[in-house]
Amino acid sequence: MQELAVALAFSVGACAGGGWWSLRRWSQARHLLDTPTSKIRSAAQGYAEFYGVLEELPEARICGPLSGKPCLWWRFKIEEYHSDGKKSSWRVLERGTSEAWLRLVDATGECLINPAGAEVRPMIREVWKGNLRHPRGPAQGGLLGWLSSGKEYRYTEERLQAGQPLYAIGDFRTSGGGRQGLDLAAAQGEVIREWKRNFAGLLQRFDSDGNGQLDEPEWNRLRLAAQLEAEDRHRQHSVLPAQNHLGKPAEAQPFILSNAGEDELARRFYWQAAGGALLCLAGALATAWLLGIKQF
Incomplete structure (x- = not known):
């Protein structure tokens, strides 16, 4: 068996x-x-x-x-x-x-x-x-x-x-070579994530009232700066x-x-x-034959 x-x-x-x-x-x-x-x-x-x-x-x-x-x-x-x-x-x-x-x-x-x-x-x-x-x-x-x-x-x-x-x-x-298009939203997000790694530097640049956090106007200025940075990086990359x-x-x-x-x-x-395909067929036939033996 x-x-x-x-x-x-x-x-x-x-x-x-x-x-x-x-x-x-x-x-x-x-x-x-x-x-x-x-x-x-x-x-x-x-x-x-x-x-x-x-x-x-x-x-x-x-x-x-x-x-x-x-x-x-x-x-x-x-x-x-x-x-x-x-x-x-x-x-x-x-x-x-x-x-x-x-x-x-x-x-x-x-x-x-x-x-x-x-x-x-x-x-x-x-x-x-x-x-x-x-x-x-x-x-x-x-x-x-x-x-x-x-x-x-x-x-x-x-x-x-x-x-x-x-x-x-x-x-x-x-x-x-100018072959790549610019996904502005993705590029802007990448710049912001990069800047957030140095959050103290981010506050120093955009926290104009010095309260240790970014309010809505300051976030808007950050987003605009990140957009301009993304566009500039794309221009530099395109001339390579x-x-x-x-x-x-x-x-x-x-x-x-x-x-x-x-x-x-x-x-x-x-x-x-x-x-x-031949191996698959041979395996299928052998399986059927062995199952037939098992039943007896």
Whole structure:
């Protein structure tokens, strides 16, 4: 009975997981194909798709943590081989992902990308093995080297490099350059909240009768001063050069950075959706069969 319950749990899990994966990949493929490709300079604010070339940021000098090769972004994994004579497996010891921003350039402009939360699919993926936990670490000698000589490690490193093509889809925003409108009420409220953090200074500026509180005329003068301050800050911000940013959408929309193009990605996602649907169907059939056995 216990074995039947375990098998039933696996079949239900396969059905649910396969269905979820199929719907997710199908939805992502539709988002990719239904979102038009934009040029950076003329792109509308919000969810957008771009093709361009990766270029270095002037202040960024990044190398892959395992290979030491120069790159713009990396992801790595270190695994250790385990075997007890009956079964063997690779156990993950370390993994990590770069948090460095990326610079995407097309014929019309450039966009800075925050890769946090993105599904990144690099063209470069290197896998190799060694007998040191970290491939760039110093060689171990003496007793410690002898004890660790029998261990085997596998290293995986993925990288994005300058000059590579990049397909990017995510939430696009532009600041500065006169692109942002002024929500005067919100900006005024932000200025007042900022001034309230130094309430003594606020009283010194607007408490004209010195009674330690702000009456209606004084509040009116404060609001007018905050409005003028908000308008002045907006004017100063508008003359700054426009800066474009791409990041993770607030809604459940795909955020993808890939060296492969839209058509190739959509094709892969459709195949993965089909695989998930087959797993869901197999799980459903297995569940029905196991429930039939249980009744008998």
